[in-house]
Amino acid sequence: MQYAQLAAGTALISGPKNEEICSAYLLVQLYPVPPKHWEEDRGWIYLGVAICRIAQDINLNCPMTAKPLNQHHTRRLLSRTQIWLNCFNLDRSTGTQYGKRAIIPNSDYVARHCDMWWQLSPYDLSGFDIQTCIYNMELRLMAVFMAKIYSDRVLQHPPL
Structure with a gap:
């Protein structure tokens, strides 16, 4: 290490x-x-x-707009999105674990549009990419829930 x-x-x-x-x-x-x-x-x-x-x-956080040239290039583009989604997921899960705010906003384009991303490439990692996307959706839902909790003034400042 x-x-x-x-x-x-x-x-x-x-x-x-x-x-x-x-x-x-x-x-x-x-x-x-x-x-x-x-x-x-x-x-x-x-x-x-x-x-x-x-x-x-x-620019891993930017959506991929390039047309794949060959199999290697396709896998490279897929890998870039996988890495960014893992960054997003780790940011959310680690932030929750340590009680810190997420670095990446919930409005991140790539994270918000990963619902069917795992089906777009014939080279996706079977079982892994769908799991990454589902976990991403779960973490984004949790962020919305946490935002509602922290926006409730009654919960933030209970009456004395």
Whole structure:
């Protein structure tokens, strides 16, 4: 894990930004070394770097409008959307776990339009892409629910 963290830091400072580096940050966030103290947990930071510094810089959050040229290009475009949806899902689930606000808004175009995305490519990962989309819809629904709860003044400030 120390090597993974060192490679992640080096890639951020001097390496190229690409889908693989973004995926690596997501993995480091998902499988951290258990910290001795709560304050030492860096998972939220790795997720923020994956989303804010890498994924958005390489436009993973933008809808794919390019026409696939061949099988390799089709898989590359599919992978970009998979990585972004995983960024969105991890942002929501980790935020809920740690009690933090999501970085990616619920109005994200790619996340809102993934309902049938998993059916669009003949190369989708059977069972994985549909699960990613369903989990995405569940997390977006939970965000709407949480927004309603936090907008209720009675729940925020109960009478004394």
